[in-house]
Amino acid sequence: xxxxxxxxxxxxxxxxxxxxxxxxxxxxxxxxxxxxxxxxxxxxxxxxxxxxxxxxxxxxxxxxxxxxxxxxxxxxxxxxxxxxxxxxxxxxxxxxxxxxxxxxxxxxxxxxxxxxxxxxxxxxxxxxxxxxxxxxxxxxxxxxxxxxxxxxxxxx
Amino acid sequence: xxxxxxxxxxxxxxxxxxxxxxxxxxxxxxxxxxxxxxxxxxxxxxxxxxxxxxxxxxxxxxxxxxxxxxxxxxxxxxxxxxxxxxxxxxxxxxxxxxxxxxxxxxxxxxxxxxxxxxxxxxxxxxxxxxxxxxxxxxxxxxxxxxxxxxxxxxxxxxxxxxxxxxxxxxxxxxxxxxxxxxxxxxxxxxxxxxxxxxxxxxxxxxxxxxxxxxxxxxxxxxxxxxxxxxxxxxxxxxxxxxxxxxxxxxxxxxxxxxxxxxxxxxxxxxxxxxxxxxxxxxxxxxxxxxxxxxxxxxxxxxxxxxxxxxxxxxxxxxxxxxxxxxxxxxxxxxxxxxxxxxxxxxxxxxxxxxxxxxxxxxxxxxxxxxxxxxxxxxxxxxxxxxxxxxxxxxxxxxxxxxxxxxxxxxxxxxxxxxxxxxxxxxxxxxxxxxxxxxxxxxxxxxxxxxxxxxxxxxxxxxxxxxxxxxxxxxxxxxxx
Numbered sequence: 001x002x003x004x005x006x007x008x009x010x011x012x013x014x015x016x017x018x019x020x021x022x023x024x025x026x027x028x029x030x031x032x033x034x035x036x037x038x039x040x041x042x043x044x045x046x047x048x049x050x051x052x053x054x055x056x057x058x059x060x061x062x063x064x065x066x067x068x069x070x071x072x073x074x075x076x077x078x079x080x081x082x083x084x085x086x087x088x089x090x091x092x093x094x095x096x097x098x099x100x101x102x103x104x105x106x107x108x109x110x111x112x113x114x115x116x117x118x119x120x121x122x123x124x125x126x127x128x129x130x131x132x133x134x135x136x137x138x139x140x141x142x143x144x145x146x147x148x149x150x151x152x153x154x155x156x
Numbered sequence: 157x158x159x160x161x162x163x164x165x166x167x168x169x170x171x172x173x174x175x176x177x178x179x180x181x182x183x184x185x186x187x188x189x190x191x192x193x194x195x196x197x198x199x200x201x202x203x204x205x206x207x208x209x210x211x212x213x214x215x216x217x218x219x220x221x222x223x224x225x226x227x228x229x230x231x232x233x234x235x236x237x238x239x240x241x242x243x244x245x246x247x248x249x250x251x252x253x254x255x256x257x258x259x260x261x262x263x264x265x266x267x268x269x270x271x272x273x274x275x276x277x278x279x280x281x282x283x284x285x286x287x288x289x290x291x292x293x294x295x296x297x298x299x300x301x302x303x304x305x306x307x308x309x310x311x312x313x314x315x316x317x318x319x320x321x322x323x324x325x326x327x328x329x330x331x332x333x334x335x336x337x338x339x340x341x342x343x344x345x346x347x348x349x350x351x352x353x354x355x356x357x358x359x360x361x362x363x364x365x366x367x368x369x370x371x372x373x374x375x376x377x378x379x380x381x382x383x384x385x386x387x388x389x390x391x392x393x394x395x396x397x398x399x400x401x402x403x404x405x406x407x408x409x410x411x412x413x414x415x416x417x418x419x420x421x422x423x424x425x426x427x428x429x430x431x432x433x434x435x436x437x438x439x440x441x442x443x444x445x446x447x448x449x450x451x452x453x454x455x456x457x458x459x460x461x462x463x464x465x466x467x468x469x470x471x472x473x474x475x476x477x478x479x480x481x482x483x484x485x486x487x488x489x490x491x492x493x494x495x496x497x498x499x500x501x502x503x504x505x506x507x508x509x510x511x512x513x514x515x516x517x518x519x520x521x522x523x524x525x526x527x528x529x530x531x532x533x534x535x536x537x538x539x540x541x542x543x544x545x546x547x548x549x550x551x552x553x554x555x556x557x558x559x560x561x562x563x564x565x566x567x568x569x570x571x572x573x574x575x576x577x578x579x580x581x582x583x584x585x586x587x588x589x590x591x592x593x594x595x596x597x598x599x600x601x602x603x604x605x606x607x608x609x610x611x612x613x614x615x616x617x618x619x620x621x622x623x624x625x626x627x628x629x630x631x632x633x634x635x636x
Contacts, residue, residue: 058512059474059510061510065568152563153567
């Protein structure tokens with residue numbers, strides 16, 4: 001009887017919980033509060049912004065949105081691009097994001113930060129390869145948070 | 157239709173409560189006796205006077221066959237007694253693997269002995285007769301053709317008399333008459349000394365008949381019981397007392413050195429009540445071995461529940477589609493190895509590795525079929541080949557990550573191209589085979605483990621997209 005109860009609990013927990021790991025980029029990421037805004041490659045004129053990335057990973061495929069904010073409170077949205085051709089290779093997230101006003105490619109790695117998972121690497125303008133920026137994002141939510149905050153609705 | 161995890165928790169709780177309620181059902185074991193296999197040997201007659209052995213009138217044979225039949229009928233009424241009919245027993249004896257071979261050899265020795273006897277070579281005749289008896293007795297020829305073996309013993313007695321071995325001759329004549337008590341001889345056919353010896357053997361037998369061991373020796377009788385899986389042999393001895401026909405029943409049981417039951421009854425006017433009473437008295441005195449009932453006899457009704465995990469190798473997603481849920485089973489055993497089982501199962505899908513299944517779907521199935529089982533005192537293995545009726549809820553499938561991430565109808569959903577494939581609700585039917593085991597951890601409680609495989613054959617246009625589900629179950633239940 002105890003075995004059955006244990007088995008049920010384990011299966012239920014597995015079904016309920018998303019497992020956080022270095023090869024799963026699913027979740028909500030953003031520029032840390034203490035970081036300065038970065039010049040976003042691929043925008044014309046180039047904008048300085050803080051980033052929010054809401055993505056879901058399905059196997060190796062990744063979909064989601066990359067959103068730019070000009071303020072520290074992540075309130076004034078200055079751009080929202082859809083992630084295209086998102087792929088996870090090991091712990092590296094390769095993607096292209098495109099939207100109104102430009103497009104960008106990125107190569108970000110998931111790492112263990114001091115206070116949780118971080119996503120760090122470069123993003124660049126595929127049309128001007130010297131136009132790039134270093135990016136650091138911290139993980140602030142999982143798939144449930146994405147749905148709760150309606151990031152799965154896409155760009156407005 | 158959706159089946160949430162919280163529903164599963166509720167179902168699990170309900171399952172535990174149900175287990176406790178059903179376990180409180182009182183249970184009482186009914187004593188069970190192992191059936192005794194018994195057989196009735198042909199009745200022996202001691203009612204013919206020894207004075208009439210040579211010539212003279214001969215009384216009409218008593219209804220010996222009827223006596224045997226009446227005994228078999230009386231035994232058939234006793235609970236836990238299995239009667240092996242005389243004809244069936246004779247067939248079993250003569251159907252033995254070595255019977256034919258030993259019979260040919262034994263008869264051959266007898267014919268050879270007769271030739272030696274005619275040639276007045278008594279020593280060689282005796283040797284061949286002894287060998288013939290040995291061969292024929294080894295296959296219990298006396299249980300099939302007692303008269304034929306009696307003839308061999310008779311010639312052995314005559315030969316021994318001519319050799320001057322009177323004591324052994326007496327034993328041979330006695331055995332011959334015991335095998336064929338109705339035998340009568342022409343006066344003057346044998347020398348006077350032989351006739352006298354046969355007469356003395358007859359008188360001796362008339363006195364000792366009831367004490368004789370019908371198959372010669374106790375060892376032979378016991379071996380016979382063991383070889384033919386019999387527990388008791390009934391030997392009716394037909395006689396006369398005070399001018400009335402009477403019958404003495406002598407019973408030899410397995411493991412006993414002497415007759416375990418002996419009773420004289422009057423056989424009058426074909427009244428079978430005497431035999432019924434005698435047989436009842438034997439049954440009352442004879443020890444019956446208590447044997448534990450098989451699980452299916454003790455607890456023919458089985459209720460169980462189990463957690464079930466199932467995989468569909470044939471499915472529209474890129475990885476095997478899996479479901480989990482609960483199985484509720486009712487079984488009723490009608491015989492120790494045969495019953496009927498019905499299972500109702502409710503399952504919900506689990507996200508596949510790539511999330512191709514866009515939303516979970518619920519399915520429910522009913523499986524009915526016969527259960528074939530083997531069991532010990534605390535375990536049971538079974539196989540259930542059954543018919544399956546399966547309702548599958550609707551679901552959608554896509555391999556495009558945009559279709560998975562963005563909510564339907566949202567602005568992001570425009571990226572979802574091609575649109576997800578929709579699979580409407582469907583009823584399918586097919587064949588299910590499950591094998592399982594149950595291990596009793598308490599008197600009527602068991603843990604169960606099972607595996608099953610199904611294949612769907614209806615609808616016949618093969619429009620279904622999920623097939624060949626393989627399931628494993630672990631659970632428990634009660635049998636009462």
